[in-house]
Amino acid sequence: MKILILGQGGREHAIAWKLSRSEIVSQVYVCPGNAGTFHEDKVTNVDITLDQQKKIIDFVKSNQVDLTIVGPEAPLVDGIVNKFRDKGLKIFGPSREFAELEGSKVFSKKFMSRNGIPTANYREFNNLEDAMSHLNQIKYPSVIKADGLAAGKGVVICNEEQEAIEAIKKIFSSEHSQKLIMEDFLVGQELSAIYVCNFNGPSFETSLPWTKDYKSRDEYNSGPNTGGMGAIIHPILDEHKNTIFKLHIEIEKILTKTIIGINEQLKNTNMRYLGFLYLGLMIDQNNDIKVLEYNCRMGDPETQNLMIYLENMNIDFLNLIIDKKHDGNSDCNLDYMNEKKHYSCTLVLAASGYPNAYKKDFYIDLSDINESENLKIFHAGTAMEDDRIKSVGGRILTINTFGSDRQKCINLAYENIKKIRTYTDKEFRNEDNELTFFREDIGR
Numbered sequence: 001m002k003i004l005i006l007g008q009g010g011r012e013h014a015i016a017w018k019l020s021r022s023e024i025v026s027q028v029y030v031c032p033g034n035a036g037t038f039h040e041d042k043v044t045n046v047d048i049t050l051d052q053q054k055k056i057i058d059f060v061k062s063n064q065v066d067l068t069i070v071g072p073e074a075p076l077v078d079g080i081v082n083k084f085r086d087k088g089l090k091i092f093g094p095s096r097e098f099a100e101l102e103g104s105k106v107f108s109k110k111f112m113s114r115n116g117i118p119t120a121n122y123r124e125f126n127n128l129e130d131a132m133s134h135l136n137q138i139k140y141p142s143v144i145k146a147d148g149l150a151a152g153k154g155v156v157i158c159n160e161e162q163e164a165i166e167a168i169k170k171i172f173s174s175e176h177s178q179k180l181i182m183e184d185f186l187v188g189q190e191l192s193a194i195y196v197c198n199f200n201g202p203s204f205e206t207s208l209p210w211t212k213d214y215k216s217r218d219e220y221n222s223g224p225n226t227g228g229m230g231a232i233i234h235p236i237l238d239e240h241k242n243t244i245f246k247l248h249i250e251i252e253k254i255l256t257k258t259i260i261g262i263n264e265q266l267k268n269t270n271m272r273y274l275g276f277l278y279l280g281l282m283i284d285q286n287n288d289i290k291v292l293e294y295n296c297r298m299g300d301p302e303t304q305n306l307m308i309y310l311e312n313m314n315i316d317f318l319n320l321i322i323d324k325k326h327d328g329n330s331d332c333n334l335d336y337m338n339e340k341k342h343y344s345c346t347l348v349l350a351a352s353g354y355p356n357a358y359k360k361d362f363y364i365d366l367s368d369i370n371e372s373e374n375l376k377i378f379h380a381g382t383a384m385e386d387d388r389i390k391s392v393g394g395r396i397l398t399i400n401t402f403g404s405d406r407q408k409c410i411n412l413a414y415e416n417i418k419k420i421r422t423y424t425d426k427e428f429r430n431e432d433n434e435l436t437f438f439r440e441d442i443g444r
Helices: 010-020 035-039 053-062 073-077 080-086 105-114 128-137 161-173 241-265 302-312 317-321 332-337 406-417
Strands: 002-007 027-032 043-045 067-070 122-125 142-146 155-158 180-184 189-197 216-218 222-225 230-233 275-283 289-295 343-351 363-365 375-379 382-385 388-391 395-403 421-423
Touching: 002 010, 002 053, 010 027, 010 035, 010 043, 010 302, 010 317, 010 375, 010 395, 027 053, 035 043, 035 375, 035 382, 053 080, 067 080, 073 080, 105 122, 105 180, 105 241, 105 289, 122 128, 128 161, 128 180, 142 161, 155 161, 155 222, 161 180, 189 241, 189 302, 230 302, 241 275, 241 289, 302 343, 302 375, 302 395, 343 406, 375 406, 395 406
Parallel strands: 002 027, 002 067, 027 043
Antiparallel strands: 122 180, 142 155, 142 180, 189 275, 216 222, 230 343, 275 289, 343 395, 363 388, 363 421, 375 395, 382 388
């Protein structure tokens, strides 16, 4: 098979790398890709931007691509799946109508309320004045969310009124959103439950291993929200297996309500939900679960964490996506029940200043890191320039490790991220250690 991956981040590098390992894949294209995908065997970057959808479709036709997989959320909300289907091309991802689950916080909140899916109490506002007048009725901390897409930065946790005022003003002055949600702040452990809703339709969804994403920029979950500073599998490994089994049952109920609800709501489209479905969950001290958000694609950096895990568990990711029949609801979470458990750790190397204005156009030296089956680098905001890796994004790359011992796995990740060297010049003469940073407490 020939596969095309749409996107240029760490998620897309990880998916491309994992699919390239499949015995039934001859070629993986990544559009537009990054410096990491540039170096992978059987993987080729395609110099087309994601907004050039006609060019992408022409490329798929001329290169006889068998399957296209959408990485980021923006093309989904923009309706690229609809355009592919109109041309009779096979693509993995939800159509524009279904992608509203992620594209609009208002849509998803109303959907959850209508379908009895547990979530935080909320209010919707479509103008500055009404939002401001509501501030005297909320308790802090409180959560304010922009309605539209915001690249993982549309959620603000406000600890006082002034922070809420600034968040409201920023959202309503943005061109990306003219609505916002104010909702209760939930306390507990966050969990990412990602499903592959494949071509076989409802009841054949595959549950990927649960992950935990660290959204805050700084240690102890402080600082502004980011696209994610790290991830781990398994986040609740130490719980008793009966507790984990009960959680799994409750999460499966939420999945079922979601799939049935969205398919019923959009039955006039003659489509069913197809693609990845990400449940962002909060589990409180009583193990009660609420849905924080829906994503209609894989998470980042959870995907990087998942791909090295699945590779070491000898699971062919492509088989979970294509028309390969299996007996009902497949589950990659079974490792929870085994006596010997496994662990995966992902650390994000970010550019100084991220998630706000950040440093870029400097150079990365990875020569001191030796990749292995237990250690893999996935690139995100990188590009090639004269055989050098250049930093061009806020999140530069991830270090990803796998092992059966939790602490050794974490230590391996930190030992190697500290081996990365950064320079202001491509000759590697002027080293500058202040160009990047990473969180010191992932997995701890």
